[in-house]
Amino acid sequence: WEEAGALGQVAEKILHTYLGSKKQFCRIPEEFRVHAYLLEVSTVEQPQEPFREPTWCSPQNACTMLAEGREAKYGEEFTAVIRRALEAIQHKSRSVAAPLRRTARTGTLGD
Numbered sequence: 658w659e660e661a662g663a664l665g666q667v668a669e670k671i672l673h674t675y676l677g678s679k680k681q682f683c684r685i686p687e688e689f690r691v692h693a694y695l696l697e698v699s700t701v702e703q704p705q706e707p708f709r710e711p712t713w714c715s716p717q718n719a720c721t722m723l724a725e726g727r728e729a730k731y732g733e734e735f736t737a738v739i740r741r742a743l744e745a746i747q748h749k750s751r752s753v754a755a756p757l758r759r760t761a762r763t764g765t766l767g768d
Contacts (some may be wrong), residue, residue, distance in 0.1 A: 660696055661711045662704035664732040673741040675734040678727075693738045695745055716743055 658665045680686040690713045704711060714722065716739050724732025
């Protein structure tokens with residue numbers, strides 16, 4: 658899967674559902690629900706869409722950048738997605754680290 662030049666494995670399970678908005682031409686903006694999935698990035702390349710300018714930054718900076726130019730409620734929606742992603746990543750890290758800690762303590766291979 659490719660998203661803005663980041664390639665990797667997309668999680669099968671929905672991470673979070675958030676409220677989005679899109680304004681097309683001079684119409685009233687439409688709200689819709691968006692399903693967010695974690696993407697475990699394995700490589701980075703030029704984005705397929707030429708207008709994309711990917712930027713790697715801290716979670717806090719991502720929240721700030723994604724809130725810029727948007728109504729407050731949509732900025733808060735992006736912050737909720739980022740918070741949920743951090744929780745999922747930390748949970749996954751603990752799940753992987755637990756067998757490694759057990760191995761170091763016992764001197765045997767993990768499960």
